[in-house]
Amino acid sequence: xxxxxxxxxxxxxxxxxxxxxxxxxxxxxxxxxxxxxxxxxxxxxxxxxxxxxxxxxxxxxxxxxxxxxxxxxxxxxxxxxxxxxxxxxxxxxxxxxxxxxxxxxxxxxxxxxxxxxxxxxxxxxxxxxxxxxxxxxxxxxxxxxxxxxxxxxxxxxxxxxxxxxxxxxxxxxxxxxxxxxxxxxxxxxxxxxxxxxxxxxxxxxxxxxxxxxxxxxxxxxxxxxxxxxxxxxxxxxxxxxxxxxxxxxxxxxxxxxxxxxxxxxxxxxxxxxx
Amino acid sequence: xxxxxxxxxxxxxxxxxxxxxxxxxxxxxxxxxxxxxxxxxxxxxxxxxxxxxxxxxxxxxxxxxxxxxxxxxxxxxxxxxxxxxxxxxxxxxxxxxxxxxxxxxxxxxxxxxxxxxxxxxxxxxxxxxxxxxxxxxxxxxxxxxxxxxxxxxxxxxxxxxxxxxxxxxxxxxxxxxxxxxxxxxxxxxxxxxxxxxxxxxxxxxxxxxxxxxxxxxxxxxxxxxxxxxxxxxxxxxxxxxxxxxxxxxxxxxxxxxxxxxxxxxxxxxxxxxxxxxxxxxxxxxxxxxxxxxxxxxxxxxxxx
Ligand SMILES: Nc1ncnc2c1ncn2[C@@H]1O[C@H](COP(=O)(O)OP(=O)(O)O)[C@@H](O)[C@H]1O
Ligand SMILES: [Mg+2]
Numbered sequence: 001x002x003x004x005x006x007x008x009x010x011x012x013x014x015x016x017x018x019x020x021x022x023x024x025x026x027x028x029x030x031x032x033x034x035x036x037x038x039x040x041x042x043x044x045x046x047x048x049x050x051x052x053x054x055x056x057x058x059x060x061x062x063x064x065x066x067x068x069x070x071x072x073x074x075x076x077x078x079x080x081x082x083x084x085x086x087x088x089x090x091x092x093x094x095x096x097x098x099x100x101x102x103x104x105x106x107x108x109x110x111x112x113x114x115x116x117x118x119x120x121x122x123x124x125x126x127x128x129x130x131x132x133x134x135x136x137x138x139x140x141x142x143x144x145x146x147x148x149x150x151x152x153x154x155x156x157x158x159x160x161x162x163x164x165x166x167x168x169x170x171x172x173x174x175x176x177x178x179x180x181x182x183x184x185x186x187x188x189x190x191x192x193x194x195x196x197x198x199x200x201x202x203x204x205x206x207x208x209x210x211x212x213x214x215x216x217x218x219x220x221x222x223x224x225x226x227x228x229x230x231x232x233x234x235x236x237x238x239x240x241x242x243x244x245x246x247x248x249x250x251x252x253x254x255x256x257x258x259x260x261x262x263x264x265x266x267x268x269x270x271x272x273x274x
Numbered sequence: 275x276x277x278x279x280x281x282x283x284x285x286x287x288x289x290x291x292x293x294x295x296x297x298x299x300x301x302x303x304x305x306x307x308x309x310x311x312x313x314x315x316x317x318x319x320x321x322x323x324x325x326x327x328x329x330x331x332x333x334x335x336x337x338x339x340x341x342x343x344x345x346x347x348x349x350x351x352x353x354x355x356x357x358x359x360x361x362x363x364x365x366x367x368x369x370x371x372x373x374x375x376x377x378x379x380x381x382x383x384x385x386x387x388x389x390x391x392x393x394x395x396x397x398x399x400x401x402x403x404x405x406x407x408x409x410x411x412x413x414x415x416x417x418x419x420x421x422x423x424x425x426x427x428x429x430x431x432x433x434x435x436x437x438x439x440x441x442x443x444x445x446x447x448x449x450x451x452x453x454x455x456x457x458x459x460x461x462x463x464x465x466x467x468x469x470x471x472x473x474x475x476x477x478x479x480x481x482x483x484x485x486x487x488x489x490x491x492x493x494x495x496x497x498x499x500x501x502x503x504x505x506x507x508x509x510x511x512x513x514x515x516x517x518x519x520x521x522x523x524x525x526x527x528x529x530x531x532x533x534x535x536x537x538x539x540x541x542x543x544x545x546x547x548x549x550x551x552x553x554x555x556x557x558x559x560x561x562x563x564x565x566x567x568x569x570x571x572x573x574x575x576x577x578x
Contacts, residue, residue, distance in 0.1 A: 017344050018376030026374030033366035034359065109357035110367075112324055113414060116351060117374045119323045119340035273325040 023123050027131040030110075031101060040100075041135070044093035045143035051086030052147035056155045079158045080166060080238060083151025084144060084173045087236065091180045091229070094136055095201045098184020101132055103194040115274050122266040125189060129182045129262060136181040140174040147173075165238045168247065172235035179232060179254050180205070186261025190268060205229040225250075228257045275300055275453050276321055276422060280330035283316050290316040292477035293330070298455045300421070303448045305468025305485065306457035307561065313477040314457040315354045318426050321455075322351050334422055335453075346375040346418030352411040354426040360400030364391055364410050367399060368417060375418055382417070389413035390439075404431035412440070422453040429463055441467045461561040465489060473561070497533045499526040500549035501540065510539045527553070 105111035118124050152158040159166050187197040212224030234250025276298035283291040291313040298304045319325040321332045323339035335348050342348045368382040386395045389409040429437045448454045473481040508518045516530035
């Protein structure tokens with residue numbers, strides 16, 4: 001019935017576990033085999049390019065609506081920022097993708113077979129982060145360069161890729177999105193519920209910066225610059241204002257959030273019942 | 275081999291498993307029997323290292339589950355709750371686990387075939403019936419060709435064909451020398467599938483006996499005889515190990531002899547029989563009686 005074939009018996013002599021390659025392979029199969037992965041990824045990145053097109057092509061008339069509206073914080077004099085401004089929406093979709101990859105394991109119950117296959121659990125946290133991170137990085141690099149190219153095609157005055165800081169902003173957009181997606185996985189591990197994790201993600205990235213503006217001007221900005229979106233967003237600025245993080249320091253703060261989130265997930269999972 | 279030593283699990287005020295010490299041996303199907311809420315699923319999750327014991331240990335094939343380097347080759351499990359992502363195909367579900375465990379790709383096709391799922395392997399699990407999902411769960415359990423197989427209520431939701439399939443499969447796995455630990459809340463299921471029984475009630479061990487012994491103790495070999503000459507027949511049936519009761523006029527409940535013997539003796543003496551039947555129901559009754567006290571206690575305790 002389940003008697004091993006000679007091939008399988010030969011395989012038995014090989015190392016007994018899949019190791020790191022197996023773990024990453026398994027997480028990759030899980031990620032790619034869900035239609036939702038591709039839908040969210042494609043949706044987020046197409047939206048990012050199209051929004052960039054919308055913002056850059058209407059920039060001369062003062063933004064969509066003609067009254068200078070548009071994405072918060074967008075500098076309408078800067079075509080590069082406008083062309084990539086769709087990242088604002090894309091980050092939410094990609095963060096949710098990260099959340100769903102983890103909470104989907106809890107709602108469907110597959111987390112039990114996942115942890116039965118990897119009882120130490122922490123490799124799963126890192127493996128999922130690595131697989132999703134790589135996937136989002138590749139896809140958002142494509143989208144960021146596409147948004148830049150589309151923006152350059154429809155507007156005059158787009159700085160060349162060789163100009164100071166431009167390549168850093170384009171690549172930085174992809175790095176930022178990757179970090180937010182991985183942060184989504186950490187929130188998923190910590191909260192286990194899709195609604196809860198998405199709410200926290202939304203709060204961190206969208207709500208707290210707005211609430212932060214209500215703080216006194218004397219010290220409010222000193223607090224809000226530490227928020228993950230504000231800090232990481234520095235990498236997307238051509239020139240950074242005084243009193244804010246430098247591009248890479250800001251990104252390091254965002255990466256700090258991700259690392260803390262993943263470490264907290266590992267610690268939490270070690271003792272928790274599944 | 276599964277060795278549980280003083281295994282205890284508390285969830286807040288609820289003691290789900292209370293100081294359970296049992297050894298589940300290879301080569302036979304061990305039935306894990308108990309009413310709903312007895313603690314069977316909790317025990318099995320602790321065997322799999324998914325829930326952490328409050329006290330005691332659960333060893334599988336000599337080690338704690340998490341200490342095995344090749345857990346899927348050691349233990350395969352079908353747990354109670356469905357553990358399949360509706361958006362993933364049956365094959366992808368198995369491939370992901372096979373990759374993680376470093377199992378040959380061919381194993382996926384082997385277990386799909388074994389579970390009769392080859393034709394639907396490329397379909398998303400969301401469209402599967404309860405029975406197909408259960409079959410995929412069994413395929414998942416057998417993926418690593420494990421030495422120990424844990425099946426939590428595997429017949430739930432299966433049609434009669436499926437029940438027969440699981441039963442035959444479990445016995446076959448045991449015959450290959452594997453440890454098979456098979457839970458159910460149905461005594462009738464266990465009596466035909468398992469050679470040995472571990473019976474639980476309210477988190478505690480109630481019995482750890484062979485199925486034959488359990489049935490004997492339960493009076494499962496009782497014979498119900500109705501005859502106008504019951505008193506005369508009772509005299510013919512006496513012997514060592516034989517008990518004869520007469521709960522009402524003309525009716526005898528006999529243990530220690532088979533229905534055939536009773537019929538033959540009656541025929542030999544020319545005594546007419548109006549009824550002659552082995553008493554089957556007493557099995558369920560014995561199970562209920564064994565776990566009755568625990569059940570009562572539970573209902574009283576619940577409101578607090
Ligand atoms: N995760 C949990 N949290 C709280 N109580 C639980 C949990 N799992 C099981 N229980 C309780 O433990 C007891 C045993 O449950 P379970 O192991 O599912 O029994 P069985 O599988 O025999 O029906 C029940 O009272 C149940 O409510
Ligand atoms: Mg159960």
